[in-house]
Amino acid sequence: MNPQDYDIVLKIKDESDIAVSRQMAKNFAQKMDFSLADVTKIATAVSELARNIYRYAKEGYIYIRKKEGGSEKAPAIEILACDRGPGIENVELAISGGYTTSERSLGLGLAGIRRLMDSFHIESEVGKGTVVIVEKRRRVF
Amino acid sequence: MDKKEGATMKNKVVPTIKLYDYLLVPIQIELDDNTVERLQMQILHEIHEKEVRGIIIDVSMVDVIDSYISFVLSETAGMAKAMGCYVVICGIQPQVALTLSQMGIKLKDIITAQSLEDAINILDKLE
Ligand SMILES: Nc1ncnc2c1ncn2[C@@H]1O[C@H](COP(=O)(O)OP(=O)(O)OP(=O)(O)O)[C@@H](O)[C@H]1O
Ligand SMILES: [Mg+2]
Numbered sequence: 001m002n003p004q005d006y007d008i009v010l011k012i013k014d015e016s017d018i019a020v021s022r023q024m025a026k027n028f029a030q031k032m033d034f035s036l037a038d039v040t041k042i043a044t045a046v047s048e049l050a051r052n053i054y055r056y057a058k059e060g061y062i063y064i065r066k067k068e069g070g071s072e073k074a075p076a077i078e079i080l081a082c083d084r085g086p087g088i089e090n091v092e093l094a095i096s097g098g099y100t101t102s103e104r105s106l107g108l109g110l111a112g113i114r115r116l117m118d119s120f121h122i123e124s125e126v127g128k129g130t131v132v133i134v135e136k137r138r139r140v141f
Numbered sequence: 142m143d144k145k146e147g148a149t150m151k152n153k154v155v156p157t158i159k160l161y162d163y164l165l166v167p168i169q170i171e172l173d174d175n176t177v178e179r180l181q182m183q184i185l186h187e188i189h190e191k192e193v194r195g196i197i198i199d200v201s202m203v204d205v206i207d208s209y210i211s212f213v214l215s216e217t218a219g220m221a222k223a224m225g226c227y228v229v230i231c232g233i234q235p236q237v238a239l240t241l242s243q244m245g246i247k248l249k250d251i252i253t254a255q256s257l258e259d260a261i262n263i264l265d266k267l268e
Contacts, residue, residue, distance in 0.1 A: 019173035022205055040205065040236040041243070047207040051174070097245060104216065108208045112244030 049081035057085020195264035201232030
């Protein structure tokens with residue numbers, strides 16, 4: 001992965017970075033002409049990803065880019081979240097929804113993101129870190 | 142305004158309006174984690190201090206509600222309920238409602254209303 005291939009790079013380190021990344025994602029999705037509903041879904045997904053980084057890995061990065069769809073197809077937004085945190089022991093369980101290792105949480109972040117986006121990939125290794133890549137295609141006008 | 146109230150006013154995250162026995166909380170700022178937690182404390186304090194019997198949180202200006210914000214709002218409503226106070230949320234944007242429902246998030250312990258007027262009607266009936 002090359003950071004230079006991305007339009008936006010967000011470093012997540014402080015709690016306030018969660019709200020900042022949410023706003024940046026929202027603006028970018030708006031500029032890409034996503035519908036209001038999709039802009040909200042994208043901003044919410046980024047908010048969840050940023051919070052997971054802040055909470056579990058302390059710090060990490062979120063990369064955002066526009067992916068051209070080719071001549072006939074509409075473009076997509078790709079969001080990549082990565083950290084070198086503790087990793088997830090049981091990924092299947094973590095994305096199934098309702099599972100959480102936090103005290104005050106619903107455990108619906110990852111499961112929610114998966115439902116909001118068109119594609120969802122997660123790779124995690126205990127002691128190494130976590131990478132989540134999601135995409136949402138814009139509807140063709 | 143006495144000294145004590147003056148002191149708590151300074152810590153307010155969101156300016157509130159007392160309406161009959163109810164407290165109107167219009168959220169017009171970005172809800173980051175710290176803000177939403179401070180808002181919870183503020184609401185619980187205000188229920189206690191002002192003998193409020195119903196809270197109306199207006200979220201019509203809020204454009205993202207994620208799982209943690211939902212959790213804290215529900216938690217606040219649960220705590221308020223324990224203090225004899227109902228929490229009604231009004232003005233949730235359609236795209237926010239759509240996102241929450243797609244994520245499978247339910248706002249536990251929270252009554253939802255379409256408008257401020259609606260919220261007051263609901264609270265009046267609950268008394
Ligand atoms: N980046 C990460 N690094 C390490 N563990 C993670 C990471 N992201 C998620 N997890 C683990 O997966 C679990 C589920 O994550 P998910 O975001 O779905 O829910 P949550 O963060 O617990 O609660 P919510 O997002 O609803 O506030 C977490 O409780 C945590 O144990
Ligand atoms: Mg989470």
